[in-house]
Amino acid sequence: MNGNLRIDLDRLMGRIFRLGEIGALPGGGVKRLALSDEDKIGRDLVTEWMRDLGLAVSVDRIGNVWGIRPGAEDLAPVMIGSHIDSVATGGLYDGVLGVLAGLEIIERLNDAGIHTRHPLAVGFFTNEEGARFPPDMMGSGVNQGALDLDEMLTAVGIDGKTVGVELERIGYAGDVPPGTLRPACFLEIHVEQGPVLEEEGIEIGAVTGVQGISWTEFTVSGVSNHAGTTPMRLRHDAGIVSARIAAEARAIADDLGPPQVATVGVIEFGPGLVNVVPESARLTVDLRNTDDAVLKAAEARLRTAAECFAAAEGCGLEVRKLARFAPVPFDPDTVDLIARTAEALGHSVRRMPSGAGHDAQMFAPNCPTAMVFVPSKDGLSHNVKEFTAPEDIRAGADVLLQLALSRAGVVDNAGETS
Amino acid sequence: MNGNLRIDLDRLMGRIFRLGEIGALPGGGVKRLALSDEDKIGRDLVTEWMRDLGLAVSVDRIGNVWGIRPGAEDLAPVMIGSHIDSVATGGLYDGVLGVLAGLEIIERLNDAGIHTRHPLAVGFFTNEEGARFPPDMMGSGVNQGALDLDEMLTAVGIDGKTVGVELERIGYAGDVPPGTLRPACFLEIHVEQGPVLEEEGIEIGAVTGVQGISWTEFTVSGVSNHAGTTPMRLRHDAGIVSARIAAEARAIADDLGPPQVATVGVIEFGPGLVNVVPESARLTVDLRNTDDAVLKAAEARLRTAAECFAAAEGCGLEVRKLARFAPVPFDPDTVDLIARTAEALGHSVRRMPSGAGHDAQMFAPNCPTAMVFVPSKDGLSHNVKEFTAPEDIRAGADVLLQLALSRAGVVDNAGETS
Numbered sequence: 001m002n003g004n005l006r007i008d009l010d011r012l013m014g015r016i017f018r019l020g021e022i023g024a025l026p027g028g029g030v031k032r033l034a035l036s037d038e039d040k041i042g043r044d045l046v047t048e049w050m051r052d053l054g055l056a057v058s059v060d061r062i063g064n065v066w067g068i069r070p071g072a073e074d075l076a077p078v079m080i081g082s083h084i085d086s087v088a089t090g091g092l093y094d095g096v097l098g099v100l101a102g103l104e105i106i107e108r109l110n111d112a113g114i115h116t117r118h119p120l121a122v123g124f125f126t127n128e129e130g131a132r133f134p135p136d137m138m139g140s141g142v143n144q145g146a147l148d149l150d151e152m153l154t155a156v157g158i159d160g161k162t163v164g165v166e167l168e169r170i171g172y173a174g175d176v177p178p179g180t181l182r183p184a185c186f187l188e189i190h191v192e193q194g195p196v197l198e199e200e201g202i203e204i205g206a207v208t209g210v211q212g213i214s215w216t217e218f219t220v221s222g223v224s225n226h227a228g229t230t231p232m233r234l235r236h237d238a239g240i241v242s243a244r245i246a247a248e249a250r251a252i253a254d255d256l257g258p259p260q261v262a263t264v265g266v267i268e269f270g271p272g273l274v275n276v277v278p279e280s281a282r283l284t285v286d287l288r289n290t291d292d293a294v295l296k297a298a299e300a301r302l303r304t305a306a307e308c309f310a311a312a313e314g315c316g317l318e319v320r321k322l323a324r325f326a327p328v329p330f331d332p333d334t335v336d337l338i339a340r341t342a343e344a345l346g347h348s349v350r351r352m353p354s355g356a357g358h359d360a361q362m363f364a365p366n367c368p369t370a371m372v373f374v375p376s377k378d379g380l381s382h383n384v385k386e387f388t389a390p391e392d393i394r395a396g397a398d399v400l401l402q403l404a405l406s407r408a409g410v411v412d413n414a415g416e417t418s
Numbered sequence: 419m420n421g422n423l424r425i426d427l428d429r430l431m432g433r434i435f436r437l438g439e440i441g442a443l444p445g446g447g448v449k450r451l452a453l454s455d456e457d458k459i460g461r462d463l464v465t466e467w468m469r470d471l472g473l474a475v476s477v478d479r480i481g482n483v484w485g486i487r488p489g490a491e492d493l494a495p496v497m498i499g500s501h502i503d504s505v506a507t508g509g510l511y512d513g514v515l516g517v518l519a520g521l522e523i524i525e526r527l528n529d530a531g532i533h534t535r536h537p538l539a540v541g542f543f544t545n546e547e548g549a550r551f552p553p554d555m556m557g558s559g560v561n562q563g564a565l566d567l568d569e570m571l572t573a574v575g576i577d578g579k580t581v582g583v584e585l586e587r588i589g590y591a592g593d594v595p596p597g598t599l600r601p602a603c604f605l606e607i608h609v610e611q612g613p614v615l616e617e618e619g620i621e622i623g624a625v626t627g628v629q630g631i632s633w634t635e636f637t638v639s640g641v642s643n644h645a646g647t648t649p650m651r652l653r654h655d656a657g658i659v660s661a662r663i664a665a666e667a668r669a670i671a672d673d674l675g676p677p678q679v680a681t682v683g684v685i686e687f688g689p690g691l692v693n694v695v696p697e698s699a700r701l702t703v704d705l706r707n708t709d710d711a712v713l714k715a716a717e718a719r720l721r722t723a724a725e726c727f728a729a730a731e732g733c734g735l736e737v738r739k740l741a742r743f744a745p746v747p748f749d750p751d752t753v754d755l756i757a758r759t760a761e762a763l764g765h766s767v768r769r770m771p772s773g774a775g776h777d778a779q780m781f782a783p784n785c786p787t788a789m790v791f792v793p794s795k796d797g798l799s800h801n802v803k804e805f806t807a808p809e810d811i812r813a814g815a816d817v818l819l820q821l822a823l824s825r826a827g828v829v830d831n832a833g834e835t836s
Contacts, residue, residue, distance in 0.1 A: 194647025211646060215692055226799050227681035227704045228629055228773025229612025232671050234797070239682050243664035250658050253650050263645035264657050265692045267685050274633055274683045274702045274740065284692045286645045322692065355646025379652070381644050 002410050003344070005112060007397040012104040013390055019045060019084065019100065020092040029384025030092060034085040034127035034138075035063070035163065040170035042084050046099060046124060053106050055122065058181075059174025061149060062142040063167045066123035066181060069106055069116075071408065076184035077119035078408040080105065080400065082359055083128030083139070090129070091386020093191045093393075097374070098359075099124045101189050101397040105404055117409035118184050125359045126163075126172075133157040140359035143178045144366055185334065185407050186363035189372040189400045191388050193356050195379030203395045204349040205373030206338040210361040211259065211288040211353050212295045212327035218245055218306055221316035224271060224279035235277055236314040239269050242281035244309040245302070249285045252298050259353050260289045260298060290327045290353040327353075328361040334370035334403075341402045347395045356381070372396050372403070420828050421762070423530060425815040430522040431808055437463060437502065437518065438510040447802025448510060452503040452545035452556075453481070453581065458588035460502050464517060464542060471524050473540065476599070477592025479567055480560040481585045484541035484599060487524055487534075489826065494602035495537035496826040498523065498818070500777060501546030501557070508547075509804020511609045511811075515792070516777075517542045519607050519815040523822055535827035536602050543777045544581075544590075551575040558777035561596045562784055603752065603825050604781035607790040607818045609806050611774050613797030621813045622767040623791030624756040628779040629677065629706040629771050630713045630745035636663055636724055639734035642689060642697035653695055654732040657687050660699035662727040663720070667703045670716050677771050678707045678716060708745045708771040745771075746779040752788035752825075759820045765813045774799070790814050790821070 022045065023030040023038030032038040047065055050057050055067030068077060082098025102122030109116070125143065130136025133155045141147035153164035167173040192198075197205055222238035246264040253262035263286040270280035285302060289295035303319060310317035335351065342349035354361075354371065363369045374396035377387040440463065441448040441456030450456040465483055468475050473485030486495060500516025520540030527534070543561065548554025551573045559565035571582035585591040610616075615623055640656035664682040671680035681704040688698035703720060707713040721737060728735035753769065760767035772779075772789065781787045792814035795805040 192647065193644055194649075195643075195652050196647075196649060199652060213646070225613075225797060226611055226774060227679065227683060228631065228706050228775075229610065229614075229799065230679070230773070230797060231612075231614060231676055232668075232679055233676075234613045234617060237668075237681075239685065240664060240668050243661040243668075243682070243685070246658060246661035247665055250650075250655075250661075258649055258651075261645065261648070261650055263655075263693065263695055264661070265645060265687065265694050265696060266690050267657065267661070267687055268690075269683065269685055272684050272686075275681065275704050276683050277681055278683060286693050288646050355644060355648070379643060379648060381647065 002114065002405050003402065005108060005401060007104045007108055007394065007401055009390055009394040011107065012100060012393065012397060015049065015100045015103065016092055016096055019096055023086065025089065025384055027384055029386065030086050030090050031088050032084065032086045033088065033132040034129065035132065035166035035170055039085055043172060046084060049103055053103060053110060055106065058176050059172055060143065060176040060178045060180065061174055062139050062152060062178055063126035063172040063174060064123060064139045064143055064178065066121050069120040071116050071119035072411040073117050075118045076182050077121040078404055079121045079123070079183040079186045080404060081123040081125060082188050082190060084124045085127055085129050087129050087131040087382045089382065089384050091383060093386060093388050094193070094381065095128055097393065098188045098190050101400055104397060105401045108401065115411045116405065117411055120404065120408055121181060121183065128359055133163050137357055137359055137362055140362040144362040145179060146362055149178060183363065183367050185368040186360055187370060187400060187403055188358060188360040189374065189396050190358055191386065192373040192376045193381035194376060196352060197373060197375035198377060198379065200350065202350050203347040203392055204342040204399055205352045206335050206342065206349055207330060207354050207371035207373055208335050208351050209290055209327055209329040209353055210357060211290050211355055212292050213323060213325045214287040214295055214299050215322035216285050217320045217322050218242065218283050218285065219318040220281040220310055222279050222313065225277040227275040227277060230277060237277050238281040238315055239278035241309045241313050241315050242267055242283045245283060245306045248305040249302060252301055256294060256298060260294065261355065262287050284322065288355060292326050295327070328364045330364055330370045331368035334368050337406060338370055338372055338399060338403060342399050345398055345402065347399065372399050420532065420823050421820065423526060423819060425522045425526055425812065425819055427808055427812040429525065430518060430811065430815060433467065433518045433521065434510055434514055437514055441504065443507065443802055445802055447804065448504050448508050449506050450502065450504045451506065451550040452547065453550065453584035453588055457503055461590060464502060467521055471521060471528060473524065476594050477590055478561065478594040478596045478598065479592055480557050480570060480596050481544035481590040481592060482541060482557045482561055482596065484539050487538040489535050489537035490533050490829040491535050493536045494600050495539040496822055497539045497541070497601040497604045498822060499541040499543060500606050500608060502542045503545055503547050505547050505549040505800045507802050508800060509802060511804055511806050512611070512799065513546055515811065516606045516608050519818055522815060523819045526819065533829045534823070535829055538822065538826055539599060539601065546777055551581050555775055555777055555780055558780040562780040563597060564780055567596060601781065601785050603786040604778055605788060605818060605821055606776060606778040607792065607814050608776055609804065610791040610794045611799035612794060614770060615791060615793035616795060616797065618768065620768045621765040621810055622760040622817055623770045624753050624760065624767055625748060625772050625789035625791055626753055626769050627708055627745055627747040627771055628775060629708050629773055630710050631741060631743045632705040632713055632717050633740035634703050635738045635740050636660065636701050636703065637736040638699040638728055640697050640731065643695040645693040645695060648695060655695050656699040656733055657696035659727045659731050659733050660685055660701045663701060663724045666723040667720055670719055674712060674716060678712065679773065680705050702740065706773060710744050746782045748782055748788040749786035752786050755824060756788055756790055756817060756821060760817050763816055763820065765817065790817050
């Protein structure tokens, strides 16, 4: 019976578009930087919707907002959440979908008069994007104890303001200690932000975890020389060393195969003149994998190769780790359930890692956690042209609805769990 | 007898250091940008030396200055020259040596009472460096008809001033039409500006010609994508294409061997962020060779490879030629004479191309031309630490002296040519 329950797509899309009006950019997309005036108006709107749906709203000290629908039993809640802040040129769906799909599920259950054993909690986290205040995933990180509350309250934004002051200013400096709400499980639906689902024509991604991330900066020091008068054998060319490191990064990704990715996003030469052999070169390499052992092997191979290339050219090499996060695996049972649920609803599904960070990863070490991905047109993300087709949103939200019912447990009219 | 004639090193070094005081930089080296106040003072000093040596001074319309010592016969002069302008952080020897070694030769001949059949002309060309006004080798280029006088007089410098106005201002807008003086041959001694002679422990370079130069800009256009969410197979990474082009440029130089050189001095990525696949990359490749056929083959191989790399990555490619100069061969007989003369004087010598441009190359198509190189410490050039050991300067100037005598022909006391 409950397996036939479906979300109301028009109602969900209506809320997405309504929230998208707040901070709307002239050419489409939104700008709702964390704790800005636009974020406050968005928060007020979503909180009003929560209250309209009968949810008990609570705000914690880092400004995370939760709307709670009681369960039939005194159990930990099933949590559904994401974020409503955006980057400076954000799309309508990133984060928003995970919050408003949760509200749609609440409203659908309310309409159908369905009660669950576990409470359901729908919410949004402060500053997931990190576009105004570093670091990203701030609210979920504080909530789950990965980040220190007091330190985050004094975090300074790109405009010189601090998180604590801005929370007070917009009225979202709550008094609930972060982490008070201990979830039975955490569920998040999000746009993929990549091209895989669209390219393969698949509707649902059952996210197996978040890739580990390794950012390394290589700084090569050579000798600046005249491009005409210096024979090749007497050169110490920092540029060619950097080009070889970049090619090796690609070769590592090719050799290891998916899900290994490698990106050289920055190369800079000094002095950077057409007829001068570069005396310095700086490049960054972004390596990601879901398997930490493989990621470590990739890092080691790259470093060894870089040292060889520098030594062969008679150049110096400095290696600096800019960032390193271990992979975050999601709960295999919940991932299985997402896959089975999608198939039962007639949707194509694939298991896939998340290449980007999400609030869910903060919960994964502490409770069963998983994510549902829906396709991003052309893989566009953090772009005003970000788009996910309504039918894909419907499919994802329906999967999340069934997932939530399964995890929260439905109480039938006799008070028995179905 | 004349074969025993030697230059006076102290006198030559004295003039080099005296001229080096004009525009001297606090940490060493000089700044005498073309047609600047410092250049005027330097020109005045060298012209005064010319007059003191009894030379007839003439200034042409582009400001080249010549001091002429009459010959016993009405013949075309043997010309010895270079430049006295410098880059913004120049050394004491670049250009200056070629002018002041010429004056030292004149003074030595005066002292010894030696007369030559051909007149001897010693001079300096306007704006060889091109550091203030593009293009470089301006004075010699106009003098030999490779550049247009009127166009060069209106050339605008980095400070917005024009060549013609500045020539008037410093009093060097002469009235002699450039090219009036038609040389029998052109001889130039210059510091190597590269490391080859020092590295091989050789005193004299017999310069066989100036390398051909090919500058190409490659602009790769790909697609900007998220470094985490975009699998390798779906990328169009402009950065990796540029890295592969850079590696191929090096491979071409390695495969062809000397004198082929290849330099990638510039690589720029857009947007240039650690976690974004580059959507654009721009790089420059500087290829040089003394053999134009080989240089053309190198250009063709690089272009074909670049097109393959771009196509394989699904990227666009624009190829723009920034500069292209054919190699300039020097007169083989004169090169041979330099080598024989150096050996006869007990100096080690090697034939070598010039990797940099010089005033002499403007004369090479029009009269027998050759150059003598002396070692540059550590190959440093366009650097305040530029240095050539006095003994190396002595060796080079002695070779030039014998060369000039050989080409100008010595008249003995009986009026006969020796």
